[in-house]
Amino acid sequence: MAQIASIASHAETARTAPVPRAPATLEETGLSVDQIRQLFVKALYTGEATGITLSERLRLPYTVLEPIVEHIVRIERLVEVKGATGTGAAGYRYALTDLGRDRAQQYLQANQYVGPAPVPLATYVAAMQALQAARGYIDRERLRSGFTHLIVEDDVLDQLGPAVNAGKAIFLYGPPGNGKTVIAEGMGRALGGDMYLPYAIDVDGQTITLYDPINHQSLDAPDSTGGENSASIVKPVPRDRRWIHIRRPVVMVGGELTLDMLDLNFNPIAKFHEAPIQLKANGGVFLVDDFGRQRITPQELLNRWIVPLESRYDYLSLHTGKKIQLPFDVLIVFATNLDPASLADEAFLRRIPYKIAIEDPSLEQFTKIFELNCRRRSLKFHQVMVAYLQRRHYGPANRPMRSCHPRDLIEQVTALCRYQGREPVITRQLLDAACTSYFVDSARGQALPPLKKSGQRRVEVH
Structure with missing residues (x-):
């Protein structure tokens, strides 16, 4: 739990994300030896690579990997050393043996995920709770900073501000073409700041990929994960590279939204899960544009979110049948040019406490x-x-x-x-x-x- 506690201690301001601390030992990764062994072996299936390169792919310091690498080279004989491009074991060029290739194929048949080592679910949950605690509140000037590219009257801002601070669902309604979508985007800009997002989450050995370059804007420099001569990959550094530094997400969906997009997507060939769209929006804004014009009925969509809107937790099911509880730290914005009363009954509208009309301009x-x-x-x-x-x-x-x-x-x-x-x-x-x-x-x-x-x-x- 030391890593979880350290996440909150790095919070600087309401707009600066808590920084996850890099693991210094295998135990601090929260993963088992077997999980890291499998990732290492699968990463070599495409060809030989140096220890530094493999550390970069797995986003783990080589000092954490080294005991496992030594074991699979000397004891298990799954990997062999083909040469060296630098000093120390991190500079060795590794390749799979015949036995190693057979083992890699077995691992890939069970799970084809190869990439940054996943973060345990408990660590992700703790990070989201720390992020929520560090958020603070916005005032009119900070809110207006998200709308410098728009003409938005003070009376509209004064309705949006309390809604954003409350973190409750918002209904933006009114005639088409008056900026409901860009206002929702502006709220995301006003929230501003940054956050750290794990590339993937581990739940009892099941992998859920979370980072999505389409919906997440990286703030990491291109070489921030290290390179062939990167000391940050060889030795532990303050930041855990299994987390990518991003802007708070603003995720938008429209008429294409279906119920299955709100559930974990299990790939039966690759054998791992992809996070649903609302989980990718965690920590930011989730805009449901053109609400009421989806291929599913408004009532079906609203029924799916009754519990998350009330409890601030979402419940998702793995393909194994296991159900997991995840933070629902999302500012949901429904934008529609239809009458809200025609889309939902009174019971559901009560769960969307902020209903803001965006009228025609004077x-x-x-x-x-x-x-x-x-x-x-x-x-x-x-x-x-x-x-x-x-x-x-x-x-x-x-x-x-x-x-x-x-x-x-x-x-x-x-x-x-x-x-x-x-x-x-x-x-x-x-x-x-x-x-x-x-x-x-x-x-x-x-x-x-x-x-x-x-x-x-x-x-x-x-």
Whole structure:
């Protein structure tokens, strides 16, 4: 338990992750001799490698591996030394003997996982508890830091802030195109900070892979795990390299979400498990976008999460039938443009205490969003162009303004300018063309009223 206790002692701030301490002995890995022996032998099945290279693959210091390596070389005769590329046993080049190749095939038939040595489940649970204790709370300024790329009003922030601090599930609802998805992403940025995630977890000899480069952003330098001349692999260092340093995850799913994605995925050929999507989001944000449009019914999905939302623990089953309890330290955000009352009954909605409406922007907010998107594309902003849009394409058609419209229309204007071989610029004619392409009623030729003539000189921006 010394390693578990040390995890919490390295917490520096609410935004800095507790650092897992490197094992100095075999016992501190939490794994058995047989587990490490099997990983070492399987890692050699593809060809010979030095002790340092194998230490890098298993993410264990060579000083921890050395007693096991010596035993399988001298006693079991599974591995032989083919030469050396440096001083000491860590520089030896190892290869499998014929007996070793037969044994490796047996190991691979039972479990094809080859990679960083897994972390015991108890150690992972303790790390998640330490991370939760070190998190702290956010205030308005820290929350706003996650939305510097957006125009979000204070009243919305003041609803989001308490929800994030409470760590409870959130319902974002409202018309489409008003930024519910990017607001959820912004909450992940506001939580900020980092964390350490094990590449894999061991549960009674069963391996569960957890790190996913698609959903996890590594903060480790490319050579941080060591190389052929890396002393950090040869000798114990403060950090356990079986854990990868990542940003707090923001994991998103949409209409593709199914119930089996929320369970452990056992590969019958490789003989190990992959973590479900919500476990990959642990410590961060899990966004269920377009809620209500999945291939499963909302009620099925909500029933699956009743217990985790209440207890903050999830229960998963291995292919052996063993059920395990895992921390459910996830900020779940449901985003939908449907009426929440039509998606779930009162009993479930009670378990989602924060329901926040994301409404259409006002003209003032729309103008700010338009200006922000102009700056992003280095375009000159003229407020008269927004007034023209409102007068020509919104008011007459009784069309609601959406937060995504400025970005999308400016993208169309920019694309049209490039097609015409000219520098991007916003004019009335280009906005008309963009609206004709973008809005369905404009594309069908809906009549728009002519511009009013007056004695004032017409302003045109080029």
